[in-house]
Amino acid sequence: MITIKNLHASVEGKEILRGINLEIKAGEVHAIMGPNGSGKSTLSSVLAGREDYEVTEGEVTFNGKDLLEMAAEDRAREGLFLAFQYPVEIPGVSNINFLKTAINEIRHYKGQEAIPAKDFLSLVKEKQKLVELDGKLTNRSVNEGFSGGEKKRNEIFQMAVLEPKLAILDETDSGLDIDALKIVANGVNALKNEHNAFVVITHYQRLLDYIVPDFVHILYNGKIVKSGTKELAMELEAKGYDEIKKQFETVT
Amino acid sequence: MGNEVLAEHINKDYEWGFITDIDSDTFAKGLNEEVVRALSKKKNEPEWMLEFRLKAYRHWLTMKEPDNWAHLPYPKIDFQNISYYSAPKKKAELKSLDEVDPELLKTFEKLGISLEEQKRLSGVQSNIAVDAVFDSVSVKTTFRETLAEKGIIFCSFSEAVLEFPELIKKYMGMVVPPTDNYYAALNSAVFSDGSFCYIPKGVRCPMELSTYFRINAIGTGQFERTLIVAEEGSYVSYLEGCTAPQRDENQLHAAIVEIIAHKDAEVKYSTVQNWYPGDKEGKGGIYNFVTKRGICLEDNAKISWTQVETGSAITWKYPSVILKGNNSVGEFYSVALTNNKQEADTGTKMIHIGKNTRSTIISKGISAGFSNNSYRGLVQIRKGATNSRNFSQCDSLLMGDKCGAHTFPYIEIKDKSAIVEHEATTSKIGEDQLFYCKQRGIDMEKAIALIVNGYCKEVLNKLPMEFAVEAQKLLAVSLEGSVG
Numbered sequence: 001m002i003t004i005k006n007l008h009a010s011v012e013g014k015e016i017l018r019g020i021n022l023e024i025k026a027g028e029v030h031a032i033m034g035p036n037g038s039g040k041s042t043l044s045s046v047l048a049g050r051e052d053y054e055v056t057e058g059e060v061t062f063n064g065k066d067l068l069e070m071a072a073e074d075r076a077r078e079g080l081f082l083a084f085q086y087p088v089e090i091p092g093v094s095n096i097n098f099l100k101t102a103i104n105e106i107r108h109y110k111g112q113e114a115i116p117a118k119d120f121l122s123l124v125k126e127k128q129k130l131v132e133l134d135g136k137l138t139n140r141s142v143n144e145g146f147s148g149g150e151k152k153r154n155e156i157f158q159m160a161v162l163e164p165k166l167a168i169l170d171e172t173d174s175g176l177d178i179d180a181l182k183i184v185a186n187g188v189n190a191l192k193n194e195h196n197a198f199v200v201i202t203h204y205q206r207l208l209d210y211i212v213p214d215f216v217h218i219l220y221n222g223k224i225v226k227s228g229t230k231e232l233a234m235e236l237e238a239k240g241y242d243e244i245k246k247q248f249e250t251v252t
Numbered sequence: 253m254g255n256e257v258l259a260e261h262i263n264k265d266y267e268w269g270f271i272t273d274i275d276s277d278t279f280a281k282g283l284n285e286e287v288v289r290a291l292s293k294k295k296n297e298p299e300w301m302l303e304f305r306l307k308a309y310r311h312w313l314t315m316k317e318p319d320n321w322a323h324l325p326y327p328k329i330d331f332q333n334i335s336y337y338s339a340p341k342k343k344a345e346l347k348s349l350d351e352v353d354p355e356l357l358k359t360f361e362k363l364g365i366s367l368e369e370q371k372r373l374s375g376v377q378s379n380i381a382v383d384a385v386f387d388s389v390s391v392k393t394t395f396r397e398t399l400a401e402k403g404i405i406f407c408s409f410s411e412a413v414l415e416f417p418e419l420i421k422k423y424m425g426m427v428v429p430p431t432d433n434y435y436a437a438l439n440s441a442v443f444s445d446g447s448f449c450y451i452p453k454g455v456r457c458p459m460e461l462s463t464y465f466r467i468n469a470i471g472t473g474q475f476e477r478t479l480i481v482a483e484e485g486s487y488v489s490y491l492e493g494c495t496a497p498q499r500d501e502n503q504l505h506a507a508i509v510e511i512i513a514h515k516d517a518e519v520k521y522s523t524v525q526n527w528y529p530g531d532k533e534g535k536g537g538i539y540n541f542v543t544k545r546g547i548c549l550e551d552n553a554k555i556s557w558t559q560v561e562t563g564s565a566i567t568w569k570y571p572s573v574i575l576k577g578n579n580s581v582g583e584f585y586s587v588a589l590t591n592n593k594q595e596a597d598t599g600t601k602m603i604h605i606g607k608n609t610r611s612t613i614i615s616k617g618i619s620a621g622f623s624n625n626s627y628r629g630l631v632q633i634r635k636g637a638t639n640s641r642n643f644s645q646c647d648s649l650l651m652g653d654k655c656g657a658h659t660f661p662y663i664e665i666k667d668k669s670a671i672v673e674h675e676a677t678t679s680k681i682g683e684d685q686l687f688y689c690k691q692r693g694i695d696m697e698k699a700i701a702l703i704v705n706g707y708c709k710e711v712l713n714k715l716p717m718e719f720a721v722e723a724q725k726l727l728a729v730s731l732e733g734s735v736g
Contacts, residue, residue, distance in 0.1 A: 048691050052683075076693035088688045092706025101702060102692035109693065141706065158692065 001026050001166055001197045002047075002067070007058035009046045016042040018222035019058070024166070027194040031208055031233060032201045034219035035241040040201045041085060043219070044170045048082040049075050063165065076102075077109040079165030083155040083172050090142040095154065096124065098142045099161055106162065127160040131187045149180040156187040163191070168199045173207040185210030205237035220248050279337040285309060288441055291337050300421060301413050308430035308440030315434050326539065326566050326595070329504055336442045336475075404457055404488075405450035409477050412448035419450060423481050427510040427545045427574070435506040435541045439475045443508070446477035451486040451517075460716050461490045476507040482517035484550075489520040491719060504539045505564075511546030513553035515577065519546065520556045522715050524723055526730075527563035529594050537565025537594070544571035548580030548606070556583035557600065558714045560723045562730040565594060570628065572601035575609035575637075582611040585711040587723075589704075589730050590623030590655070599629035599660075604637040604670070613644040616708050619655035620731055626658040633670040640670045648678040649707055651700075651731070701728035 007020040016039045024030055034040050046053045047060065049072030060067040067075060090098065104114045115123075124138060131153045143151050152172050159167050169188070173181055188198060188211050200211055208216070208230060216233045218226040220241075225248045226232065236244070279287060288309045292302040317328070399406050405416060413420050430440035451457055482488055492509075505527070511519050521544075530537025540563075546555040557571035573582030584600035602611035611631065619625040631642045648657030659676050681703055689699035705712065705724050712720045 048687075050687055071695075072687065072690040073693050073695045076691050082691050084688065084691075088682065088684045090685055090688070090703060090706055092709035093702050098689075098692070098702070101694055101698065102689075105695065105698065106693040162692070 001028075001063065003061045004047075005059050005061075007043075007046070007060060008056045009042060009053050010056055011042070011053050015056070016053075016222050017046065020219075020222075020224060022217065022224065024197050024199065026165075026197055028215065029192065029198045029200065029211060029213045031211075031213035031216045031230075032199060032219055032224075033203070033205070033216060033233060033236060035245065036203070038219045039222040040203075040219055041170055042222075044082055044168045044199075044201055047075075047168060048072060048080065073105070074109070076164075077106045081159050081162060081164030081167045083152075083159055083167065083169045085170040085172075085174065087143050087146075087151045087155055089144045089146075091144050093142050095138045095140060095142050099124070099138075099158060102158075102162060123161060127157055130160050130190055131157045132183050133157045148175040149177065152176055152184060153180065153187075156184050160187060160191055164196065166197050166199070167191075168201065170201050171203060172200075173202055173204065181207060182210060205233045208233050218244060220244055279335050281335050282332045283309075283334070283336055283442070287336050291442060294337060295410055295413075297413055298417060300417070304425070304430070305441050308437050309442075311431050312434070312437035312441055315437055317434055329539070331438070334474075334504065337444070398458065402455050402458065403452040404455060405448065406461060407448055409443070409446040409448050409479065412479075416448070416450070419481065420448070420479070423479055423510070423512055424477075425510075426512060427547045428508050428543050433543060436508055436543045439477060439506050439508045439543070443475040443477040446479075446507070448478075449480045449488065449490065451480075451482045451488045453483040454485045455483075456486065457488040461488065474505045476505075478507070478509040480509075480511045480519055480521070480546075482511075482513045482519050482553075484514045485516045486514075487518045489522070489716065491522045491524075491716065493524040493526070503536075505541065507542045507544075509542070509544040509571075511555055513546065513548050513550075513555050513580075515550035516552045518554040518556075520558070521546070521571070522719060523557075523559040523561070524715075524719060524726065525559065525561045525563050525567070526726060528565075529563050529592065530565040532592050538563070539566045540564040540569065541566075542569045544569065545574065545601075546572070546582075547574040548577045548582065548609075550577040550580075551606070552579045553577050554581040554583075556585070556714070558583075558585040558711065559587070559598075560708075560711070560715070560726070561586070561588040561596060561598060562726055564596075567594075567596040567598055569598045570600055572603070572630075573611065574603045574605065575611065575640075576605045577609075578606040579608045579610075580606055581609070583714075584611075584613045584615070584629075585714045586615045587618070587708045587711045587727070588616070588625055588627075589618040589727060590620070590625045591730055592621040592623060594621075594623040596624070597626045597628055599627045601630040602632070602642060604631075604633045604640040604642070604667075607636070607638045607640070609637055609640045611640075611642045613642070613646070614710055615644075615646045616711055617646070617648045617657050618651070618704060618707070618727075618731075619648065619657045620651040622654045624656040624658070626660060628660040628662075630662040630664070631672055631674075632664045633667050633672065635666040637667050638669045640667065642670075642672045644672075644674045646674075646676045647707070648676075649704070650678065650680045697728070697732060700731055704728070704731060 002024045004020050004022040007017055008015065009017040020043060032040055042053060046055060055068055062078060062080060065078065100120055107115060128135060128138060133153050137150060137154065143154060146154060155172065172184055176184065185207065200207065200213060213230055216228055216230060217224045218236065285306065288305050289302065292305055428436050430437050449461065480490060511521060513519050527538040527540060548555055555573045559571065561567055571584060575582050582602050586598065588596045588598050590596050599615060600613055613629060615627045617625040617627055627646045629644065631644065633640050644661065646659050648659065650657055657678055661674055663672055665672060681700065685703055686696065686699050689702065704727050708727065712723055715723055
């Protein structure tokens with residue numbers, strides 16, 4: 001699905017990612033954990049194609065294509081989805097209109113016809129249920145006046161509608177209460193299959209109780225310093241990040 | 253463009269018709285009393301109309317061209333270098349769409365204008381286009397009959413002067429007197445033509461007066477005059493303009509629009525203005541200096557102005573409402589978009605005189621490129637206008653860092669019971685918003701269109717449905733290449 005080799009990236013001349021190596025196959029769920037400032041969000045931004053970041057070294061192959069060569073919108077059209085940590089508001093643009101535009105842009109890219117209105121509506125209805133999103137929210141402006149939890153659920157809802165190949169969830173659990181967390185996790189679990197993959201970026205182990213990862217990676221100072229299975233996350237939860245910091249401070 | 257084509261055919265009719273030698277009709281450049289007299293004579297106007305023009309002209313001579321009080325730098329206009337009467341100009345004949353500027357065709361396509369309409373607008377001669385024109389003429393006649401059944405008068409201003417002199421005498425200049433301002437005085441002296449619309453008591457105009465107007469407006473030239481009178485309890489929705497790019501050889505446009513709403517009457521006036529804004533450097537664009545004003549003459553009258561302004565090199569325009577009748581309502585909904593080197597200074601005046609009068613102002617400015625976009629508005633609550641209310645919201649959206657947005661609200665309150673609210677925001681299209689859209693597969697151009705249309709939604713919602721869709725596309729086209 002995606003292969004990241006020796007990825008270095010900097011923002012305003014400051015190096016944040018210092019050689020990331022990661023291989024994710026279809027059907028897998030990877031968790032990336034790490035203390036604040038370790039480069040978790042930078043990694044998701046770089047993969048999604050945000051322009052503020054400069055890739056200085058390394059390569060990323062996404063389904064056989066050079067990801068870093070692609071414009072942000074083409075990465076999305078190729079099936080890469082980012083659930084934002086801080087979803088933005090777009091006043092006056094209804095959620096539904098936004099999604100329809102997105103779907104049709106992606107279909108257009110793939111040489112498909114625009115989605116018939118009827119199919120679109122039933123798709124929306126079906127996916128709405130999945131994340132228990134209030135029907136009213138789909139007609140409101142994108143994220144405008146949504147609570148923190150509603151915004152995150154809206155991200156998962158969009159993901160469900162767009163059915164990406166690779167979804168990156170950037171701290172989707174932050175600011176969620178336990179009920180909302182379960183809803184988000186249930187959504188992800190329902191969408192999971194052998195053709196897609198998920199990257200769950202999180203600070204806490206909590207979300208991983210509900211979305212069980214196949215692999216856990218610990219990011220520190222812009223590098224993956226440790227990889228393992230879900231036990232690693234529990235270990236981390238028990239010991240805290242200080243141990244990691246102590247252990248790897250000298251490495252960088 | 254289309255103007256010339258139809259005008260040409262109208263001309264041809266005239267050749268064989270009542271008016272002779274119209275083809276040779278272009279006055280020498282310059283303005284003096286003789287020119288005003290000759291113009292009036294040309295139009296077979298009655299004596300009182302000539303007197304009106306002369307009085308306006310003499311007053312105009314005593315006035316000074318306004319200094320740059322508006323936020324608009326532009327070179328001085330040489331009023332002696334303009335011809336004040338000319339037969340509609342003939343455009344170079346094109347044989348097929350292949351000869352039309354491909355950029356223009358692209359724009360047409362994006363606006364969703366049909367091929368036939370495209371031909372008409374770009375001045376291509378074809379039998380079909382001619383048929384279309386004649387079709388329009390017959391459509392016009394059909395409309396006119398439907399309207400006449402209801403007692404609605406809708407005709408060119410010139411016709412109205414001859415056919416309904418009493419109405420014109422009574423209402424012309426009532427809201428915008430010839431002495432009002434420099435350009436209004438000039439218009440009053442030399443206005444070429446325009447439209448007259450009269451809705452009798454208790455009549456609800458059964459159609460949007462749009463298609464008709466588009467045809468009707470053809471060839472009326474640079475000094476238009478529109479007069480709308482709504483009698484007691486009547487209603488009319490009036491649409492002006494066209495979303496297709498209108499090129500014109502006249503650089504200065506100084507129009508007047510007057511609206512009179514009697515007791516319980518309601519007039520909705522919608523404009524989509526997309527005149528040629530000039531090239532990227534702003535060269536050759538149109539100067540649009542318009543005086544638009546309505547009066548709610550009696551109780552419970554309502555006047556709404558809705559405008560989407562994307563064209564012209566310079567726009568100077570303040571559609572206003574005088575709220576004289578008690579409980580009368582004035583509304584102003586505006587989207588003004590400037591790109592490249594365009595300049596706009598636009599807004600409204602709400603003059604509260606009657607009791608319990610209410611006004612709403614929603615202004616959305618969008619600036620891109622090197623343009624400047626100013627909102628200038630006056631809310632005046634006169635003494636005795638008890639319990640009057642105004643709500644104003646002026647938002648500015650900036651794209652890039654070379655453009656400007658300015659807000660100049662003037663508030664004069666002479667009555668203590670008034671409630672006046674003013675809100676203003678300035679925002680930039682956020683990188684975050686654009687990235688969010690792109691991450692969902694939406695490219696930059698579509699993303700901008702989406703965000704801008706969302707931003708203007710409150711105003712676009714006030715436009716008649718069909719017009720709103722066209723306006724949305726127009727906003728997107730006007731912003732092309734403005735970011736990135």
